[in-house]
Amino acid sequence: MSKKIFALVDGSAYSESVCHHIAWIAGRIGASVDLFHVLGRRDAGSDDLSGNLRLGARTKIMGELAELDAQRAKLAQAQGRAILEDAQAIIETDGVAEVRPHLRIGDIVESVEELEGDADLIVIGKRGEKADFAKLHLGSNLERVARATSKPVFVANREFKPIEKVLIAFDGGVSAMKAVDYVARHPLFAGLACTVVTVGTPSDAVSKGLEDAQATLAAGGHEAEIKAVEGQPETALADLIEAEGHDMLVMGAYGHSRIRAMIIGSTTTAMIRTCKVPVLLMK
Numbered sequence: 001m002s003k004k005i006f007a008l009v010d011g012s013a014y015s016e017s018v019c020h021h022i023a024w025i026a027g028r029i030g031a032s033v034d035l036f037h038v039l040g041r042r043d044a045g046s047d048d049l050s051g052n053l054r055l056g057a058r059t060k061i062m063g064e065l066a067e068l069d070a071q072r073a074k075l076a077q078a079q080g081r082a083i084l085e086d087a088q089a090i091i092e093t094d095g096v097a098e099v100r101p102h103l104r105i106g107d108i109v110e111s112v113e114e115l116e117g118d119a120d121l122i123v124i125g126k127r128g129e130k131a132d133f134a135k136l137h138l139g140s141n142l143e144r145v146a147r148a149t150s151k152p153v154f155v156a157n158r159e160f161k162p163i164e165k166v167l168i169a170f171d172g173g174v175s176a177m178k179a180v181d182y183v184a185r186h187p188l189f190a191g192l193a194c195t196v197v198t199v200g201t202p203s204d205a206v207s208k209g210l211e212d213a214q215a216t217l218a219a220g221g222h223e224a225e226i227k228a229v230e231g232q233p234e235t236a237l238a239d240l241i242e243a244e245g246h247d248m249l250v251m252g253a254y255g256h257s258r259i260r261a262m263i264i265g266s267t268t269t270a271m272i273r274t275c276k277v278p279v280l281l282m283k
Helices: 015-029 055-093 108-115 140-148 174-185 204-219 233-244 266-274
Strands: 003-008 031-039 099-105 121-125 153-156 165-169 193-199 225-229 248-252 279-282
Touching: 003 015, 003 108, 015 031, 015 055, 015 121, 015 153, 031 055, 031 108, 055 099, 099 108, 108 140, 121 140, 140 153, 165 174, 165 233, 174 204, 174 248, 174 279, 193 204, 193 233, 204 225, 233 266, 266 279
Parallel strands: 003 031, 003 121, 031 099, 121 153, 165 193, 165 248, 193 225, 248 279
Antiparallel strands: 153 279
């Protein structure tokens, strides 16, 4: 079965970086791209604004409001098509032959759940159109998509650069084990330098877990470095990425000690907020 990327673009400052990351991934794994721009129902003009009026005023101008609503919907859809055309052009210029643009109207999570199908992974920007200047805000759409999907989620940062060094955050949990296995097996990571790190107090159990992760990666052809560092995960990992020049962080969407299945782990959320490189989340 051919590989497929499910990608979301919204026209924000992150969209160009998202497109370059899509092309980088597609080129490495030989994937086609389904490219989506999702308009909310309000943006698409489904609200009945005339219903907010009363009596004679409602009768008098409801036609004008309906016309304005239709114009707004038409403009939003034209903008959506332009965003898709620009994104498609970037991805194709980067060498991807098969890019299929889709303009959708509805809820973004419902669209992902309905259409992700046999996609290998989902690509989305760290922050969306309405959150560009809120540096500590994690885009609500990203959080919702990451909660809802069963696919790996690649979260693009604001600036693209080729990826050569990968840091894998490992806490011994189920999603962390899946992350190690994914890196070991997936062609996306072929030839990339890998380091597995645990944040916490060194112990025999920590060492054993790291050695097991290293062995799994070795079976997939990776000579991975392993290390344990002390500190808080969100700061220790960010410092390590900065100090050692890692280009991507791979981690489980949930920590080993998570309590509720329907929320993203707090460490994961903090890492996506503060990390300056793309993050691949495993469920």
